[in-house]
Amino acid sequence: MGSIIDIARKDLKLLTRDKGAMFFLFAFPIMMGVFFGFIYQGMGKKSSGGIKIAIVDNDQSEMSGKFVEHLKANENLTVVELPLEQAKQKIRDKDLVGVVVVTPGFGENAGVLWSDQPAKIRIGKDPSRMAASAMLEGYVMESVGQLIPERLSDVNSLRGTIEKQRDQIKNDPDIPAPSKLVLSTMFGSMLTFFEDLNAVQEDQSNEEIQENAPSFQLAEIESFDAFAKQGPAVQDRIKSGWDISFPSAILWGVMGCASGFAISLVRERSRGTLMRLQTAPITNTQLIAGKGLACFTAILAVVGFMTVLGIALGMRPEQPLMLIISAMFIAFCYVGIMMAMSVLGNSEEAVGGAGWAINVILAMFGGGMIPLLFLPNFMQTFSNFSPVAWSILSLEGAIYRGFGFSQFLKPWGILAAIGIFGFAIGIFVLQRKKS
Amino acid sequence: MNNDRLIVECQNLVKHFGEICAVDDLSIGLREGETLGLLGPNGAGKTTAINMMIGLVQPTEGEVKIADGLAPKDREARNMIGVAPQSLSLYEDLNGEENLAFFGKLYGLRGSQLKDRVQWALDFAKLQDRRRHLVKTYSGGMKRRLNFACSLVHDPKIVLLDEPTVGVDPQSRNHIFDGVEQLQQNGLTVIYTTHYMEEAQRLCDRVAIIDHGKLLELDSVDHLIERYGGNSVVTGELAKASSGFELPGKLDGLSWRMESNEPIAEIAKLTNAGIDFTKLQIAQPDLESVFLSLTGRSLRD
Ligand SMILES: Nc1ncnc2c1ncn2[C@@H]1O[C@H](COP(=O)(O)OP(=O)(O)O)[C@@H](O)[C@H]1O
Numbered sequence: 001m002g003s004i005i006d007i008a009r010k011d012l013k014l015l016t017r018d019k020g021a022m023f024f025l026f027a028f029p030i031m032m033g034v035f036f037g038f039i040y041q042g043m044g045k046k047s048s049g050g051i052k053i054a055i056v057d058n059d060q061s062e063m064s065g066k067f068v069e070h071l072k073a074n075e076n077l078t079v080v081e082l083p084l085e086q087a088k089q090k091i092r093d094k095d096l097v098g099v100v101v102v103t104p105g106f107g108e109n110a111g112v113l114w115s116d117q118p119a120k121i122r123i124g125k126d127p128s129r130m131a132a133s134a135m136l137e138g139y140v141m142e143s144v145g146q147l148i149p150e151r152l153s154d155v156n157s158l159r160g161t162i163e164k165q166r167d168q169i170k171n172d173p174d175i176p177a178p179s180k181l182v183l184s185t186m187f188g189s190m191l192t193f194f195e196d197l198n199a200v201q202e203d204q205s206n207e208e209i210q211e212n213a214p215s216f217q218l219a220e221i222e223s224f225d226a227f228a229k230q231g232p233a234v235q236d237r238i239k240s241g242w243d244i245s246f247p248s249a250i251l252w253g254v255m256g257c258a259s260g261f262a263i264s265l266v267r268e269r270s271r272g273t274l275m276r277l278q279t280a281p282i283t284n285t286q287l288i289a290g291k292g293l294a295c296f297t298a299i300l301a302v303v304g305f306m307t308v309l310g311i312a313l314g315m316r317p318e319q320p321l322m323l324i325i326s327a328m329f330i331a332f333c334y335v336g337i338m339m340a341m342s343v344l345g346n347s348e349e350a351v352g353g354a355g356w357a358i359n360v361i362l363a364m365f366g367g368g369m370i371p372l373l374f375l376p377n378f379m380q381t382f383s384n385f386s387p388v389a390w391s392i393l394s395l396e397g398a399i400y401r402g403f404g405f406s407q408f409l410k411p412w413g414i415l416a417a418i419g420i421f422g423f424a425i426g427i428f429v430l431q432r433k434k435s
Numbered sequence: 436m437n438n439d440r441l442i443v444e445c446q447n448l449v450k451h452f453g454e455i456c457a458v459d460d461l462s463i464g465l466r467e468g469e470t471l472g473l474l475g476p477n478g479a480g481k482t483t484a485i486n487m488m489i490g491l492v493q494p495t496e497g498e499v500k501i502a503d504g505l506a507p508k509d510r511e512a513r514n515m516i517g518v519a520p521q522s523l524s525l526y527e528d529l530n531g532e533e534n535l536a537f538f539g540k541l542y543g544l545r546g547s548q549l550k551d552r553v554q555w556a557l558d559f560a561k562l563q564d565r566r567r568h569l570v571k572t573y574s575g576g577m578k579r580r581l582n583f584a585c586s587l588v589h590d591p592k593i594v595l596l597d598e599p600t601v602g603v604d605p606q607s608r609n610h611i612f613d614g615v616e617q618l619q620q621n622g623l624t625v626i627y628t629t630h631y632m633e634e635a636q637r638l639c640d641r642v643a644i645i646d647h648g649k650l651l652e653l654d655s656v657d658h659l660i661e662r663y664g665g666n667s668v669v670t671g672e673l674a675k676a677s678s679g680f681e682l683p684g685k686l687d688g689l690s691w692r693m694e695s696n697e698p699i700a701e702i703a704k705l706t707n708a709g710i711d712f713t714k715l716q717i718a719q720p721d722l723e724s725v726f727l728s729l730t731g732r733s734l735r736d
């Protein structure tokens with residue numbers, strides 16, 4: 001054990017003296033985290049189409065049926081009908097972005113402009129996909145809006161209330177920008193639509209009704225966190241954009257560790273120091289364990305450092321202990337990946353290049369660069385194979401997803417398995433090279 | 436010192452790298468306390484032979500035994516052996532002291548024992564004043580000296596030095612020679628590979644001459660020269676053309692050249708006979724001549 005620690009300490013010392021490595025381990029993740037943190041705070045994202053959601057129709061009325069049809073007709077949504085619990089599970093598994101629940105009584109109120117009680121819809125969201133959730137809200141509103149013509153009795157009064165509603169939304173600080181954009185476009189087009197209608201039904205206009213119209217709400221949307229059985233809603237769970245941006249930023253530091261130590265293993269060979277290590281009275285296992293320990297420690301240091309920085313900026317991990325355990329599984333996984341990377345080539349350049357290529361690909365497919373949601377479907381499928389995706393999920397589980405212990409087991413298990421697999425590849429190739 | 440005990444024994448070592456036969460049926464026994472030179476041109480198989488002795492390269496055939504029959508990979512054998520590889524093996528981003536301490540720790544040194552050995556090694560390498568500087572700032576000679584010292588920090592009994600003077604300045608070269616002599620005085624067993632025959636001649640008790648992976652001869656320097664060195668070559672310029680006296684060797688105008696195994700006696704005879712020289716040079720046979728006569732080639736081709 002003494003030798004293992006000696007080797008690890010030596011490697012960590014070397015790491016701290018490598019300015020390039022230190023940049024990729026610390027400065028680069030900070031840049032990624034801060035950059036995307038600001039982006040998520042602004043949430044200026046556009047859909048690439050195909051937000052996958054589930055719908056639960058608890059009303060089963062004629063109107064709710066029409067609402068579901070409108071949602072399904074929306075090109076930007078892929079809608080499946082599922083029981084609520086199943087839908088929630090799929091959201092946790094990242095198969096779905098959200099679930100729309102039509103509450104009983106919806107049919108009586110939906111599209112009725114003068115009702116005292118607005119139609120109620122609940123939307124279960126994935127807290128990490130705020131941009132998509134906001135858009136989903138917009139589409140739900142749009143579909144509810146499409147119910148209005150079905151009940152249309154007076155075009156002019158409708159027009160007034162819509163104009164009013166549009167202004168109200170425009171001035172509402174609580175509605176996120178993309179929703180506003182979607183809603184105002186929607187209301188704009190609705191107004192032109194009603195204008196045409198108006199021309200046809202000119203003689204039916206009645207100004208008095210417009211004056212007396214009660215305040216109107218298209219539908220009342222209530223959000224809930226699809227991740228939690230109960231507890232605070234999404235908006236309360238995610239304390240800041242940093243909650244979303246830091247997990248992937250942390251992963252960049254972790255990937256830097258893996259490729260850095262993979263290079264250092266090859267460097268031992270190219271600089272001849274491996275020869276001394278191999279002639280010293282230590283076993284190969286101790287040698288590799290020493291490297292692994294150094295890599296493991298460096299990863300924990302990166303995660304710890306980024307977490308502290310994130311907290312300083314406003315990130316609020318809900319489950320610190322789970323965060324630490326997740327960090328350990330991530331570290332273990334990436335030590336294995338480091339071993340596999342180290343046998344990718346014979347020179348430092350080859351291993352360095354191949355290592356980063358692998359990192360970038362895994363990050364791309366795993367949501368480390370662009371959030372998974374905005375990736376094409378085939379890439380989202382591939383994310384199941386990316387340790388980046390599982391690492392981020394386990395971090396998010398501890399930071400804001402409110403994972404229970406059992407929910408951590410899947411990402412942890414997969415990370416451990418990838419780590420063992422990487423180790424096996426590394427050792428296997430090393431043995432073969434030697435003989 | 437026990438001259439009969441073999442401390443390193445190579446038995447019929449063969450190493451193939453694919454088509455290349457790097458070492459071909461090499462058998463060498465090393466006596467405790469002696470300095471053995473492996474002399475041969477580049478590519479002769481010296482490094483490969485060394486690597487088999489320390490268990491880094493697995494022989495295709497044959498066997499290496501350390502001390503009383505230990506395999507080179509045996510823990511005890513490893514503790515006895517120190518290697519200064521031909522390719523420098525140092526951490527460039529650590530300083531000299533850190534390098535020594537790290538390698539010392541690998542051999543289980545701790546605390547004051549480690550500290551003492553590191554200090555000893557820094558003195559040995561004459562690097563005390565640069566011990567806190569990163570190795571990457573060292574000159575080639577300083578790196579070589581540190582590379583040498585790193586092989587000694589754990590106080591081994593057997594030291595293998597693979598071309599320890601390649602790429603060093605004359606001053607460092609002398610430090611290294613002094614170092615080897617210091618080890619000899621301390622009774623260490625040294626294996627010294629080189630393609631510089633002067634080094635083998637100066638430092639080694641016995642020299643193994645290796646070419647194309649084969650051991651051609653193994654003996655003391657004196658014996659080798661006696662057997663294979665041939666005669667000394669005497670060249671000179673006569674003061675005036677000799678009259679009547681029959682000179683041995685060849686005369687070309689005033690330039691004269693002669694081969695002899697007793698050159699001093701021959702010259703004394705000539706001067707007694709009244710022959711004057713304006714210039715006189717005796718070239719004694721050396722390991723270069725031995726190599727030439729064994730292989731028909733020069734060491735430095
Ligand atoms: N790892 C290797 N793979 C292939 N050929 C090698 C390897 N190591 C040495 N050789 C070859 O074996 C021969 C002997 O090399 P080496 O032992 O380094 O000679 P020396 O140390 O005497 O210069 C050379 O022809 C060299 O090219």
Ligand SMILES: [Mg+2]
Nearest residue numbers: 481482521598
């Ligand atoms: Mg060599």
